[in-house]
Every structure is written in C-alpha cells, then in structure tokens.
Amino acid sequence: MTVHGSTATRSENLRVLDRACLIVRQHITSTYPPGAALPSTKQLALALGLPQKHVLQGLLRLNGLGEIALHTGNGPIRLRIREPHPRDRALQGAVRDRIRAGHYQPGQALPTGLLGEEFGLLPHHVQRALRFLTAEGALRYEERGAYGPGHYVPATLAEGVS
Template sequence: MSNWNPLDRALFLVRRQISIAHPPGTSVPSTEQLARVLRLPKTHVHRALQRLDTLGEISLHTGSFPVRLRPHEPHPRDRALHGAVRDRIRAGYYLPGQALPTGLLGEEFRLRPHHVQRALRFLVAEKTLRFDENGAYGPGHYVPVESMEAVA
C-alpha cells in the first residue's frame, strides 16, 4: 500500500473502516470523524466517500450522515430512474432491442452519467436490461428481446 497514490490509499482505508465498523443500513461517521480516526486529510476522505457513493456502497446526502447501503440495494437517488425505466419497458415505451437513451434519462432524472450507469446496473442484474459492447447502435444498454418476460 506504500506505493499507492494518496486517494487510492484513502479509498481503501475508508472502505475498510466502513465495512468493519458500520453494518449495512447504518449511518457512517462524518468526513471529519473518519479523517480523525484514519489520520487522513479531510479532502482525501471526502473524495473517498464521494467515490463510494458513486459505486453505490454508501449514500451521501440522506440526512446528516452518509448511510452504508445493503448489498444489491439501489442507491436512493437512483430509485426514480430505476422504476421509470422498468415501467416504461412494461408499458411498451421502450421496445425489445431498443437502445436506452441514457443521456436523456440522466437529464430527466438530474443524474450524472456515472450515476445513470450505477442505477442501470440493477436493471442489468435482474435482466430487465442488457449491456452490449457491440450493440446495433454502439455500446450501451438495450432492452432485451426477452425483456417482457423478465419484467412481467
């Protein structure tokens, strides 16, 4: 770990501290508290927390403290997009084989591109969507042909 850059080291230490001391569903200490315990600069701890939020391991801005998410639990800010995409597939708005307009969805739900990707990974896991590197319209998320059975 000595040859890691400072932000990677901070991410490792913050993730380890959270996983050891804070069960899923519980609050995580503040940036200041974690920085003090881990003896790291607050800016590094803050960036590590932001990265864990982007990865969907914690949720920032859910109250006064971050919350550690349960495994396979969608991020609270992703739930609206997650539900809307599922509902739109069920309603036939997105058709089998269609590429999902992730940029437009990000704008609609006020999510950054990496947060859209975080939200869609749950739909991929449940086979409501599929990610295809070589899709008909380029790399992206597509509604599978068998999607109507998956979301019914």
C-alpha cells in the same frame, strides 16, 4: 517544472488518493454493518488519520459505486447488498414502467444522457442505476450493441420487469 515532472506528480497524487479511498472503504465495510449510519467526513478523517479531502473522495467513490448513499437527508448510510441507491429509485422505476408500457422496445438502447437530464443525475450515477437493473435482468449491457456500447432492453423481457 517539466511536462514529465507534472505527469509524475499527478500520477503520485492519484496513487495517494487511491490508497486513501481503499482505506476508507476497508474501514467502512469492516466497521459499519449494512444499513448503518456513517459518521461525518470530519469524524472519519480523524479516526483514519487522513486529510478530509481524501476521505471525501473515498466517500464519493463509494457513493458512485452504490456501496453507500450520501446526501440522503439523514446523513450518509452504508447500503445493503443489492439495495438500490436512494437517488436511483425514481429512474429505475421509470425505466421498468417504460419497458412494461412498450415505450422502450426489445433491442432498443436506452437514452442514458436524456435519462440523466430528466432525473437530475450525473452520467456515472445513471450508470450506477442501470447496473442495478442489469443485475436483476431488466436490462442488458452490450459492449458491441447495435448502437454502440450501452444498456439495451432484452429481446425477451426479464421476469424482474413484470
């Protein structure tokens, strides 16, 4: 197999996976109301006629986006709009508390790697949690921040932090 052939195969596999993820998302958002429990991966795969591994990848993407919550102890659930992911709440509360206490100063970049380590979250889950805080105004995201792209404490603290 040539390098060109393997690149084409990988690209095709990604397209198939992207399509499967879209199907999973459409099914969940049209079938299950916010707050509803979701069926198992196996049950979803049977209902959608997709391989379980593709359904699982779709669920993992939706989990990463904060649209559903996997591994909640009670099975997966569809989250409500603006509902924080259950695994992010401890990090979000700690960041708010640290801003209020002056541990994080206005204009300071958050140490996302350290926060992920402290709370046992993968980098994309830290980003999911911080996106939520950014949406409520407790943080801001700067592409060209003083310390590079990242989440920063606003110069004037938002109401959501108090």
